[in-house]
Amino acid sequence: MKVLLASSEIVPYAKTGGLADVAGALPKALRRIGVEADCIMPLYRTVDRGQFPYAGPGFPIRVPLGHREEAGTVEETDGGDGVRAFLIRNDRYFDREFLYGNKDGDYVDNCERFTFFCRGVMEWILRSGRSYDIIHCNDWQTALIPAYVKTLYAAGAAFRGMGTVFTVHNLGYQGLFWNHDLPMTGLGWDLFTPQRLEFYGKLNLMKAGLVFADILTTVSATYSREIQTPEYGYGLEGVLYERREDLYGIVNGIDDEEWHPATDRFIAENFSAGDLRGKAACRRDLLAEFGLPDEGVPVLGFIGRLNAQKGSDLLDQIGVWLAGQRLRVVFLGSGERRYEESMEALGRKHPDRIAIRVAYDNALAHKIEAGADMFLMPSRYEPCGLNQIYSLKYGTVPIVRETGGLADTVTDADADPAGGTGFTFRRYDAEDLKDAIARALAAYADRPRWEAIVQRGMALDFSWDASAREYASLYGKALRKRGRTG
């Protein structure tokens, strides 16, 4: 089976968020389990030609955009681990400082840029004679591809029987554009209906993927169910509910080389499930870093953007209560001004108990995951979430809200004494969050029980290989839907 993964960002070429990590790791993991996977991405200015050489000028393509044609080339470079990376080049669109927009906002021609990319992928496959069994698309930037496979390019031999998989990483960004951008995509106005591409008078590119792809996935099973409800669906719950039979959830894997307590370069001392002595050193190092005295009470960590999605309003509400517990609290994150300010105020008020660092700091993030005893994620919604998985691997017991990927990766130790790996609460409510933290503190006091919870968490497998196998089985499903055997 040959798979082409199309994404607007891929590690190590370009990254603004978690999508790039997935798009970088998944093709390699697929190769390891025997699926021939390549990836394709726009050639941005950020792609370092010194590090990733390509011959250039690559395969020429001409891409129809409404009334005109835009030329481009497709460069090929070695993506490592046998993965070939194809880069669609058009300097007018992609030779810019940023991927999607500058600090003032999104680029005004984003619809045109990513229409060019999607149709460029189609033209390249059509003209270059390459063939893939599956195209795996990600988020709105590549969402037109499944629509093209089923409509404009349906007659092409390369696309007959080709399966399409569309993964939603972030439903919050849907690629909403002016209805007058529709003719540029080459799709007819007959598709501009609320059942297809229209969204309250606008063109919604993500819907192209949701409507036309054979298989839909999102990054956790719980999230895949949640987005079928108005609370999480961003107005697309209807479309997603329609497609519920084809909608799956696969939790992202984590990068074992970057995040492993036994090999982590950022932490004071390495440790493992068999030998946890190093974790105590990490904890001392962490408290020192934040200037907190070590008095033998548990350390609670938080890493993440300070906004409503990550539950900052709940943190705000329990701040005073938190300061009164037998706890040390460390916050790392930045985001909305009001939350930053209230957190900083809390830290100033209780300098020996609560510390906050308003920043994005990768090294410090490693130190918190390794040195804290408990990790807090009270997210309002969380498609997948990675920090709770890092916490499990680093023996740091997660306290999470039962939503999205958090619900799928953490089991409550009170509800399931034999299998619990953390503490969870269901309602988005300060009292319930307090209750979960209080239960964690009670468990911490019972050392053998705490050790068992830590050990169970560290034993879980969150490797990419496990996720890749699930994706591979969905590729088979997509092919069967297209009348082919996987």
Added chain:
Amino acid sequence: MTERADNRFSHLARVVEISNSNVQIENRLKHICDFLSRETEADCVCIYRRDGHGDDLAPWVSSCVEIEECTRMDFVVRPEEGIAGKAARKRAPVFYPDVKTSPPSLAVPRELREFTSILSVPVMDDVYLYGVMNVSTLRPASYSAEDMAFLSAVATEVAGAVRNSRLYNDARKRVSELITLNEIGRAITTTFEVNDILGYVATTTSRLLSADGVTVRLATEGRGALKSMVDEGYDHPVFRRESRALGKQLAVQIHHEMRPLLVNAPEDSPFHAALARRGVVSFLGLPILSKGRSLGVISYYSASPRVRFDTEMVHLMETVCSQLANVVENAIVFQRAQRLAQENQVKVQRISTLYDVARALMSTVKTDRLLQVMLYALVSPGGLNFSRAILFLLAEDGQALVGRMAMGPRDREEALRGGPAEGAPDAMEEGVRGMLWPGIETLRIPLATTHCLVARAVLDKRAVRTETGCGGTAGGAVPDVRAGFCGNHPDSFVVVPLVIKGEARGAIYVDNQFRERPIADEDIQVLTMFASKACLAMENASLYESLERALHDVRSTQDRLVQSEKLMALGEMAAKIAHEIKNPLTVIGGFARRIARAAGGGASDPHSTARYAQIILKEVQRLERIVQQTLYFSREVVPALRSVDLNSEVRDVLAMFREEMEEARITTVSDLSPAIPVISVDPDQLRQVLWNLFSNAVQAMEGSGILTIATRPARPDEGAGVVFQVSDTGGGIPHDVVHNIFNPFFTTKSKGTGLGLPIVHAIVEKHGGTIHLDNREGQGVTFSVFLPLFPKETGAGDRILEQMRKGGANESGIKAHPG
């Protein structure tokens, strides 16, 4: 504003940088507002946009709220209102240092909010005002001349950004419209189906215009009323129903004035208020003009305040409408041509129906069957297609008309259930019988009933047609003929007398009850012609019936004779069978006794025992053959018909004789015609015929000889079929026995059963064929066999009825096309 003169240059530079950034205009304006608010310590910087359709100012972006929130604010500042309105009217900055103590005239509370000082700077270039920028502070503020110059420069920069963004969006929109127009142009040339085209154009253009609803109405031919062809986009049922009537009024106006109508404001149309009440914010209607007349109207509605149609859209849609006009015009011409063709077809069909009916009537001579065919022809959709038909015949005494037979629905329920059955011929046959009314003979009309038009038609020997009923019609609320004919038939009907040899023998009554189709003059002509054919056929039938009665008498006498002859033949046959089986039985008995003796005496010779057994077996086989062939005569073997190629059967059977003929030094000559048609026969029986003829010939030519087999298509005088001939050189049959060869058990040979040729004869006859013998004494014999293409002819009448049934399906097929 605090003194930060040094910073003004760098601030302006930042504003220029933001305003030239390659992002959405709202993002840029929002950043400028945020930046200004931060740097000038204003509590709110807000930009109002000038409404595209007038001079009203609506909130656009503000440093206080998010972009989406700001555009959702539903208030406007009119010219001269509040502070922004005054700045817009004056085209110059307006400053109110303390609105709390001296507010502006026509104050707009949502502009003032809780602020103290408000400065309004118009956002304009040297020609056009794009909006107004308000800088508001909670505390009292003052602005120096430099501050004012700085803010005016910012406002000018903003104006430039807005202008560029408008140009950019206009260009994109124009391209989008062009592409769509191009698509429409291509799409409408692909089909003649005007409904498809209208649907496509309506949907596409309504989406292009962001309209919420679209209706297309076309003028109907003749009266010129507008008929709704496409109507979509009204989700709310009340909105839909109410706006229909209003939309129709507007459409009629546009249709007559032949001018587009754009309604955005009360002054545009007296209907504005009515539209607004139904939630219509903007209305656009255009006539579809061709050669100086309006073919119809296309109208668009917007229920969203964001979408107001404008004159640009009017021009765009005029282009679409002129394309559409061509298409509609073409479609109308095409439809007219189609209708003409249809009318012709109906006429042709009528004539051929009459012909078919005449043939069907002539195809049968049984009166009941004939009458059924007649009535069926009257009510069948492929026939004269009346709703109901009743046949009256004169009673024996000649004083009254009595119902003989009737067909068609008796009440509405039956009419709904449908007319003559479709399907297989027997199903149709069943259907015809099912349509007959039982108890029809109770309908009785005394000829003396003077007001009765049926009686009148018979007495006057003249067809009668009425639309107003007869004197006895009770008004016919729900006429049910079952309650008696008079007073229960509809007002509209036709009666045609049946005149045979100058005498009226009865009448046919037809009507179109439960149908919308009126009885036309043409129908009466056809019906009259039909009646004369029917009279002829009835006359034939009655003649035939009397002939048949005579024939029947002759036949029964003959049958009795044949019966006694058959008994004689049976006796003769029994004697022959007894003779035939006596020989083998004697042989079997003899050898069986020998075996028994040998077994009893112990001196058994295995070799001779085997030989005896062999002989017994052979004789038993012979007995079996005799029994089998005898059986053939005693039971009726129905041929199982298949399409068969005679030549290949001949070759197959001939192959079975190859060895035998080589041994007997017989040469074979075949002359098989390649033009032989496929025939319908029982292949097993055909092979038996061939086998018997060949075996007969081979046995006749003991020693040596020539077997000739020839096939050919039958000559026209022989009938449709095939002929094959088998000749031998076996010296022929002595002339004194030749007449016996087809009799069972006659044989001249030692080996034969005497049943071969009689079986051949029987099979050929059963297939409707003939067999001839050409006997040349001293030379040889030629058997000629004729087989028809089909063993049995099906009745002509059934086939014609079947054709009529198919004709009915044809006609309903025509009706399916919209006229």
